[in-house]
Amino acid sequence: MPMPHRTQMQVIKRRLVGKEGTERIRELRTILAELPGYRNGPYADIRKWVEAQIDQTRVRKRVVHRDSISVRREGAAQIALVGPPNAGKSSLLQALSNVQIKTGDYAFTTTRPVPALARVGGVLVQLVEIPGLIEGAHAGRGGGRPLLSVLRSADAILFCQEAAGSTTALAAVMSEVAAAGIDLPGAVAATKADDAESSAVEGIRAAFPSFEVVAVSVLDDASLERLGAVLWDLTGLVRVYLRGGDDPVALRPPVTVTDVAHSIHHELGAQCTGARVWGPSARFAGQRVGPQHVLADGDAVEIAQ
Ligand SMILES: Nc1nc2c(ncn2[C@@H]2O[C@H](COP(=O)(O)OP(=O)(O)OP(=O)(O)O)[C@@H](O)[C@H]2O)c(=O)[nH]1
Ligand SMILES: [Mg+2]
Structure with a gap:
């Protein structure tokens, strides 16, 4: 004899308290299997309510999942391209792989991590552009936390810095990464080198003495090859x-x-x-x-x- 339907509804709601995502869906399915199979009346309504809950939970689950951002790993290693907005990360990614991505002469052209497979040292390696990390990212500013979590699972970091630009912004990015407790093998790409004096690259070397610094321009294939060699070393493979x-x-x-x-x-x-x-x-x-x-x-x- 099934329990009265009002009691049943209360029991169901109580069973769902605090359950979200996969766990909630599993519980809802169990409930559905236990419900008496009436086609009409209050029990049929309960059944409909439970089915609607499953759908809604699925939608919520997808949205939450999208917020936490994940990048499916591919290739022998994963190297993240990290740097201040407009540093030329997307352009490098494009020059080293076959992806077509938006580049732009303004900050935050890229808003989500963009992965691309590139042949590095004759091996397929995944490069991931991490969009503009800003000061306070480790504390969640500018949606920093999920971006840093993508970074955390990488094997190495290529820090990108405009050769002709000030090093303060990259230094800030580096301290965000460090504040998040991320300590990976890294190198610095002094980007848009065609647009800078060679002394500018020396300035970057002086600012980041513990990193190998490679001057690179997407307009100069030889520089891209030198960058490729540095990237290969970073994989540690x-x-x-x-x-x-x-x-x-x-x-x-x-x-x-x-x-x-x-x-x-x-x-x-x-x-x-x-x-x-x-x-x-x-x-x-x-x-x-x-x-x-x-x-x-x-x-x-x-x-x-
Ligand atoms: N001269 C020159 N310009 C470059 C080079 N690489 C990138 N640029 C220009 O720099 C600007 C920014 O490039 P992006 O690749 O979009 O920079 P990003 O770091 O991905 O920028 P966000 O995604 O906005 O953070 C664009 O106008 C590019 O055309 C280069 O090697 N030489
Ligand atoms: Mg970009």
Whole structure:
């Protein structure tokens, strides 16, 4: 015998108190399954109410989710482009990858993190533009918190600063990042270098002595290549080439022969008895090594099984 429908409604509401998102939807589904299956009358109304609640909760969940901003990771590593508004972050992202994004001669052209895959050191790496962080970001100013949370999960940071501009704004951004407790490998790109005296770049070096500073202009391919090399170093990854193959595997060190075999196929990882190695970690070309041999960036291997 089902309980009176008014009591039932109260019980349901009580069960939902404090529940949001997935948890609320799960509870609503359970409730729905427990309800008597009347097609008409007060119980049918309750059923309709519960179904409407599921829909509404789903919508709320999506909105909340959008507010907290997340970037799906892709590629061998994730490097965030961070800097004051108008520093040229979007332009760099565009020059290094194939994305078409809005750039503009004004602040806050970019309002959400923009990810793009770029070939860095021959490996696909995800670059993410973090839109203009401003002073007070770590305390939530300018929607800073969700942006910093995206930054927190990155592997490294490329700080962007207009070569000809004042370094105060970037220094402020750096202290926001530090205040948020984020401490990642980083480098500084002195952007729009075509528009600055070379002495300006020296000024940036002096202002940020603990960072490597690379002068870059989207109009100068050689500078973009130098930036690519700096970005590769920031990933901290080790590239190992397979003899006769094209693309290297990129792994986080220490990388053993077994790790490489495993990254190709877990069975190969299990059967691997060693390898022949060419490159920096080999004492001579084609050296025979065991499965636990530690490889270096740029090594080429022939796995033995
Ligand atoms: N001369 C020159 N101008 C550049 C270069 N890179 C970017 N710019 C210009 O600088 C302005 C700002 O560039 P964006 O790439 O939008 O800068 P941003 O850091 O993404 O800016 P927000 O998203 O607004 O924070 C644009 O007018 C670009 O055309 C460069 O290498 N040389
Ligand atoms: Mg931008």
